[in-house]
Amino acid sequence: MSDAAAPEEWRxxxxxxxxxxxxxxxxxxxxxTLAALVGTGAWRxxxxxxxxxxxxxxxxxxxxxxxxxxxxxxxxxxxxIRVERGLFSRTARSVPYERIHDVSLEQALVxxxxxxxxxxxxxxxxxxxxxxxxxxxxxxxxxLRETVRAHKAGPVVTAGKAAPLPESASRRMAAPKRSSRRxxxxxxxxxxxxxx
Amino acid sequence: MAPMDANEPEGDELxxxxxxxxxxxxxxxxxxxLPFVLGALVLELVHVFPHGVFLVPILLVALWLVVRAPLRxxxxxxYQLGPDRLRVVRGLMFHSDTVVPFGRVQHIDVHQxxxxxxxxxxxxxxxxAGTHNASVKLPGVAHADALAMREEIRAHIKRETM
Numbered sequence: 001m002s003d004a005a006a007p008e009e010w011r012x013x014x015x016x017x018x019x020x021x022x023x024x025x026x027x028x029x030x031x032x033t034l035a036a037l038v039g040t041g042a043w044r045x046x047x048x049x050x051x052x053x054x055x056x057x058x059x060x061x062x063x064x065x066x067x068x069x070x071x072x073x074x075x076x077x078x079x080x081i082r083v084e085r086g087l088f089s090r091t092a093r094s095v096p097y098e099r100i101h102d103v104s105l106e107q108a109l110v111x112x113x114x115x116x117x118x119x120x121x122x123x124x125x126x127x128x129x130x131x132x133x134x135x136x137x138x139x140x141x142x143x144l145r146e147t148v149r150a151h152k153a154g155p156v157v158t159a160g161k162a163a164p165l166p167e168s169a170s171r172r173m174a175a176p177k178r179s180s181r182r183x184x185x186x187x188x189x190x191x192x193x194x195x196x
Numbered sequence: 197m198a199p200m201d202a203n204e205p206e207g208d209e210l211x212x213x214x215x216x217x218x219x220x221x222x223x224x225x226x227x228x229x230l231p232f233v234l235g236a237l238v239l240e241l242v243h244v245f246p247h248g249v250f251l252v253p254i255l256l257v258a259l260w261l262v263v264r265a266p267l268r269x270x271x272x273x274x275y276q277l278g279p280d281r282l283r284v285v286r287g288l289m290f291h292s293d294t295v296v297p298f299g300r301v302q303h304i305d306v307h308q309x310x311x312x313x314x315x316x317x318x319x320x321x322x323x324x325a326g327t328h329n330a331s332v333k334l335p336g337v338a339h340a341d342a343l344a345m346r347e348e349i350r351a352h353i354k355r356e357t358m
Binding site for chain 2: 079080086088089090091092093094095096098099123124131
């Protein structure tokens with residue numbers, strides 16, 4: 001948008017997340033479609049009915065997933081994480097690092113098959129209104145977590161903010177065993193938020 | 197109209213929303229009323245009921261919703277961006293005056309629906325800690341203004357924490 005930040009700072013989620021989205025979409029649409037086929041008796045027509053239906057389902061799942069992926073971007077700024085998403089209805093969210101209580105990395109079954117991780121930044125704003133980046137690979141997820149941790153540790157680290165990602169990513173590449181084992185929730189809470 | 201002057205707690209001025217907000221609300225109301233008007237038209241054409249039993253009242257209500265109500269709502273709304281808080285005033289029948297201290301803001305959204313986008317407006321949403329009524333919406337500000345307000349609030353959060 002019209003921010004002063006350089007456009008190359010904006011990142012997309014991993015291209016593979018679009019495959020994950022399509023697979024999840026297929027999984028969710030599969031049963032209802034089957035029910036519709038059986039319910040209307042269309043399945044008796046055989047392949048003539050089933051093949052186009054399946055093709056349409058696949059096309060829709062891919063289309064929606066691609067749109068969602070294409071219109072989602074995030075940026076690690078000096079003092080906040082930003083996410084912009086939406087095609088017709090756009091939302092730009094800004095979460096200051098100071099307000100992030102917890103970074104959790106989650107791998108559900110389907111994303112896991114593609115080696116994808118879902119990163120959740122919890123802010124203590126009750127319920128669903130948190131920041132979710134889905135999906136990135138394990139190295140990026142770790143880098144995101146490290147960045148938040150670095151910012152929570154002290155504002156001084158801000159100077160190195162452009163760097164941590166590639167550096168951290170390469171470190172992870174060198175030691176992939178360690179990072180892939182401890183995927184479930186890790187806390188980054190630094191305890192200073194209750195200071196009022 | 198300015199009904200707020202009497203009971204304003206601090207006596208400072210409210211900033212009115214962007215004039216385009218009226219158009220946005222009108223379009224929304226139009227889209228909302230359209231199905232009802234169409235339904236009434238259909239009932240009118242099938243000649244089961246006496247003429248105008250449905251059509252006339254529904255048209256009147258729709259007209260009020262589209263023409264009058266948005267203007268009144270626009271005048272009832274306003275906000276005030278203080279050094280450490282945002283005040284949002286709204287409501288015709290149910291009046292509400294909300295103050296959000298920046299110290300309690302968890303994250304900030306700038307939302308644009310398709311209609312708002314067409315008119316260059318945005319809705320600023322402040323999410324506070326809490327589970328009930330945890331987000332305060334301020335619709336009808338120019339997109340650039342919403343972004344500027346976001347920056348200001350964010351800067352305040354940063355200062356406060358350091």
